[in-house]
Amino acid sequence: MRRATLYRITGAVVGAAALISGAAYARISNNPLNTLATGDAHLMSAGPLAFGPDGILFVGDSIGGQVMAIDTHDRRPASAAKVDVQDINAKIAAMVGITPDQLVINDVKVNPISKNVYLSVSRGRGPDAMPLIVRVERGSDRISVLPLDDVAHAAVQLSDAPASASAADPPNGRPSSRMLTITDMVYVKGDLMVAGLSNEEWSSALRSIPFPFQRTAAQGATIQIWHSSHGRFETQAPIRTFVPYDIDGRNYVLAAYTCTPLVKIPFSELHPGARIHGTEIADLGAGNQPLDMVPYRRNGHDYILINNTSRGVMKLQADDLGAYKPISAPTITNVAGVPYQTISDLQNVRHLARLDAQDVLILTGKSSGPPWQAGPLIGPVNLQTIPLP
Amino acid sequence: MRSSQLVSAAAIVLVSGAIAAAQIHDHLAAPSASAASTAATSPAATSPAATSPAATSADAQSAPARIGIRFAGSSFTVSGWKPPPTAPQGGWSAVFAVYASVAAAPGASPTPVTPGLPALLGSYAIEHGALVFRPRFPLAAGMQYRAVFTPPRAPAISGVFYGPPRDVTPSTRVLHIYPSAAVLPSNTLRLYIYFSAPMSRGEAAAYVHVLDAHGHVLHEVFLPGEELWDPQFTQLTLTFDPGRIKRGLTSNERMGPPIAPGARYTLVIERGWPDARGVPLVAGASKVYRGGPALRTPPDPHQWRVGAPAAGARGPVTVDFPHPMNYPLLQRMLRVTGPHGSVAGSIGIGHDETRWSFTPRRAWPAGRYQLIVDRDLEDVAGNRIDQPFDIDVFQRVTEHIVTRTLAVPFEVR
Secondary structure (H helix, E strand, O other), X not given: OOOOOOOOOHHHHHHHHHHOOHHHHHHHXXXXXXXXXXXXXXXXXXXXXXXXXXXXEEEEEOOOOEXXXXXXXXXXXXXXXXXXXXXXXXXXXXXXXXXXHHEEEEEEEEOOOOOOEEEEEEEOOOOOOEEEEEEEOOOOOOEEEOOOOOEEEEEEEOOOOOOOOOOEEOOOOOOOOOOEEEEEEEEEOOEEEEEXXXXXXXXXXXXXXXXOOOOOHHHOEEEEEEEEEOOOEEEEOOEEEEEEEEEOOEEEEEEEEOOOEEEEEEHHHOOOOEEEEEEEEEEOOOOOOEEEEEEEEEOOXXXXXXXXXXXOEEEEEOOOHHHOOOOOOOOOOOOEEOOEEEOOOOOOEEEEEEOOOOEEEEEEEEEOOOHHHOOOEEEEEEEEEEEOO | OOEOOOOOOXXXXXXXOOOOOOOOOOEOOOOOOOHHHHHHHOHHHHOOOOOOHHHHHHHHHHXXXXXXXXXXXXXXXXXXXXXXXXXXXXXXXXXXXXXXXXOOOOOOOOOOOOOOOOOOOEEEEXXXXXXXXXXXXXXXXXXXXXXXXXXXXXXXXXXXXXXXXXXXXXXXXXXXXXXXXXXXXXXXXXXXXXXXXXXXXXXXXHHEEEEOOOOOEOOOOEOOOOOEEOOOOOEEEEEEOHHHHOOOOHHHHHHOOOOOOOOEEEEEEOOOOOEOOOXXXXXXXXXXXXXXXXXXXXXXHHHOEEEOOOOOOOOXXXXXXXXXXXXXXXXXXXXXXXXXXXXXXXXXXXXXXXEEEEEEOOOOOOEEEEEEEEOOOEEOOOOEOOEOOEEEOOOOOOOEOOOOEEEEEEEEO
16 A cells, blocks of 8 residues: 655644744654643544554544544554454443443544554433543453543644624524534644534535644635536535545545545645545445545555445455546446445445554444445444455 | 433442342432441332342351442442452452443343443442442443452352433424425435434434335435434434435436425434434424425525615514525524624524524614625525536636625615
8 A cells, every 4th residue: 555645734834833933843743742731631522533643542523523632652562463352332331331222333443553443432322422432452352441531632623613603693592503523534644634524514625634733723724625526517525534545656635425436636736725626536336425445455456445334345446546537427337437346245344444454453233224224233243353355 | 321310329238147148129319328227228128139048158157247239329339348458369340340231121130240241340449448339430321230249258249229210201302304395406405303302323314214105215315324413413414315416426317316306205203213311202203395396506695685674673684585595504604794793683594494584682773784695505405605516517616715705785774
């Protein structure tokens, strides 16, 4: 796999650097742990996860409208080891004193240094569900829940309140009903990129937040990405999941959209405030949402493993992505563009997480109802490593 | 969240030469000052009790002191046992652990400990000479807690305690479904369901269906995946699959739009949908709608009819739109400014979201006013000001964002 190299939103960095002296900024940048303050990391929810430098875990908090960076103190290098925890939802639920149906596992990631596994979990299903960060030690079924009341942390607000915040009372006296549901986060050499879905507007904002955090992300980069879809019409849509990727020596973001196009977007065009065009290179099918993408290389070929809400796990052939022509006409098939195969052995995969060059971590669980419905999970939820297909 | 307030009552399980180990069944909802006296007087002490001959025998021989497990405040305490000064090998959890499980139905035997499931997380302390366990998380309604004490070289004893009873009385209702109109454009992008109280997340797919005119459940109508709630979980957004809405996309070509012009549909919300307490709705709900023509023209404020109020009164300014607009966005993407800046007042939305009105807190002074419109305001089909939901690429897309608002003037006389 060829990971993307440095990407930085110039404007945001200039703004951040203006706040502090160059020397101090350099010192802080070199020691991100020094920028964290110890105390109660007040999370209101725990959604998507991403690892940053030195075992720092980013936690997307949609209800709190923030991203929290937490020092896991988990930075002893180790090689990957098999994980196999059956019924992990029941085990965590027993530890925190609720029934498994009241426990929601929101994301799974592997600490790239220690190879321990981290899960973001909701203890409850309502708005006041308690957010938990759970660790499964590599090569074991030892589960622990990270204490969050006395931990080194830093938060950045994703405050992008509407410009027309009014002096008017809403018609029913309710507080703001807008919420950005964070769907994916990726840390790339100094920047945390955050994708999300608004419950009210249809937008494609992709945020790039320099880390260490500086005040709020509202002053950071917001990029609207357009993708051409099948020739004549193009549209703006929310990104569901994404991964940095190099194609022919150029840095791209490969972004999977809610309506399942896979789109490549050059890093070089990601400027704050820009409205840019991405190029659709695959259509992953209707009635479906892509969930996670794990790029890997095997036997000299590049692949991307993608799991979906309704269309199983796909293995995308990622050699020479630059050679594929953009999709330019409607195709009356389920799929189009870059070739891929569906891995029929992998069913009910809710989360994929990169482990190492050989293995991938999967969280599996059956959902009620037909696949297109993607209903609530029923029965056991299992966490295990499997060889990359 | 299902977790409840801390259980503050007390009960005790006693073991002595004369008193067998008891499993106490009682909902510990009422506060009590004295654990020991509660145990002596509580009806729970005589409720179904499972004797433990081994424990009785062992204690009768080697531990004549009364050993019991007590729950008070937010902690479980082993009474009548003098703990060693340091934790035993394997830690305190090796001798004292609490296991949570769903409570059995009233009158039924307690739920046994499920093999392989870990104990409740919490902390241990020696307080007043007794071993105390404090759960890390609040006890939850409807849960059973089995505390198991395994003294060294002696059989285990256990006590069963319960969190407060679950409130199972339905009280949450569907308040409204937007768009309100009976005819929806075939490219309608979103539906909003408003509830009277917070709901459970992750359940919508099982309880919301769209039926065709024959009552058959339709597939692949809404975008699967994350449920989009407001922060209070009282407003759910359902997005029609955009792949079926956008012209030129495979699914649009293959399946057609999720709302066909002229066709009749029923959105059904099942009563069983659990609210945030896990309790079903008071009643199900439904909305019948017919498909109308697609709405491809972006909202144009020049076509809006602004009804200016009279000076010196508190009558509303009204704005009538030719097409229905996105309900939640109407609440925050329009405002009024006047000679003295932003005007305070209250918003009203009506006429199937084709009318927005604004009533000021104080009477209108005469003068020139402006309706400030956020360009991100959408109609029901996701078309924004000056920007349709899907764009013909032969039209040039603006390369950079321009101002986020525009102004529509009106005069108060």
